[in-house]
Amino acid sequence: LLDEGCQDFRTGTPAHRLVREDRPIDIHHIFPQAWAKKNGIPQERFDTIVNKTPLFRETNQILGGVAPSSYLKRLQNELDEYNSEHETTVELGQVLSTHCVEIKQLEADDFDSFYEKRKEALALLIEKKTGLKVVRGEPGEAANVSDDMDDYVSEEVNA
Numbered sequence: 001l002l003d004e005g006c007q008d009f010r011t012g013t014p015a016h017r018l019v020r021e022d023r024p025i026d027i028h029h030i031f032p033q034a035w036a037k038k039n040g041i042p043q044e045r046f047d048t049i050v051n052k053t054p055l056f057r058e059t060n061q062i063l064g065g066v067a068p069s070s071y072l073k074r075l076q077n078e079l080d081e082y083n084s085e086h087e088t089t090v091e092l093g094q095v096l097s098t099h100c101v102e103i104k105q106l107e108a109d110d111f112d113s114f115y116e117k118r119k120e121a122l123a124l125l126i127e128k129k130t131g132l133k134v135v136r137g138e139p140g141e142a143a144n145v146s147d148d149m150d151d152y153v154s155e156e157v158n159a
Contacts, residue, residue, distance in 0.1 A: 001015075001053060001054060001098070001099055001100070001125075002015055002025070003129070004098070005098060006053070006054060006098040007095045007098045007099075008056060008059060008095070009059045009075050009078075009079075009092075009096070009099075010056075010058065010059050010062065010075060010078040010079060010082065011079065011082045011090070012079060012082065012088065012090030012094075025054040025056060026055065026056075026057065027052045027054060027055075028052060028053065028055040028059075028060040028063070029046065029047075029052055030051050030053055030063075030068070030099075030118075031046060031051055031068060031111050031114065032063055032064065032065045034064075034065030034066075035066060035067050035068075036111065039109075039111070041111055045111075045115060046111070050115055050118050050122060051114075051118075053099045053101070054099075059075075062074045062075060062078065068106035068107070068109055069106065069107055069108070069109050072106055075092060076092050100118050100121035100125065101114070102114070105117065123136065
């Protein structure tokens with residue numbers, strides 16, 4: 001995502017330009033853990049890379065443990081302030097799309113739809129970057145692969 005130019009949720013600035021030793025980017029949940037637990041989302045779904053993205057600590061603090069529909073308002077306020085100060089017109093939906101996230105799932109607090117769409121978007125990005133086919137399926141589910149295994153990437157290869 002960083003290589004593809006993902007942008008900071010609060011400013012719309014390309015994240016690769018913001019990476020400094022004193023302000024590292026961490027991987028944080030998009031649907032916060034506290035919200036996911038409260039809403040009965042199994043840990044094996046909410047605690048995966050599908051629900052995580054590169055964010056600065058300051059941005060993660062805005063997300064807190066609340067529903068995405070709530071933190072989107074805070075992010076929009078931050079982005080509006082940044083746009084005003086820097087005379088830019090970055091839109092929140094566009095910023096989120098640089099993380100393979102669709103704003104409508106966050107606005108609706110729709111974890112299941114978000115998860116399925118982002119999982120596929122990340123698989124396509126991996127295929128683009130590696131030139132290899134990603135095996136689709138849920139963790140622990142047997143892959144249905146009939147072609148040459150060398151053409152596929154799976155978690156087991158790197159384990």
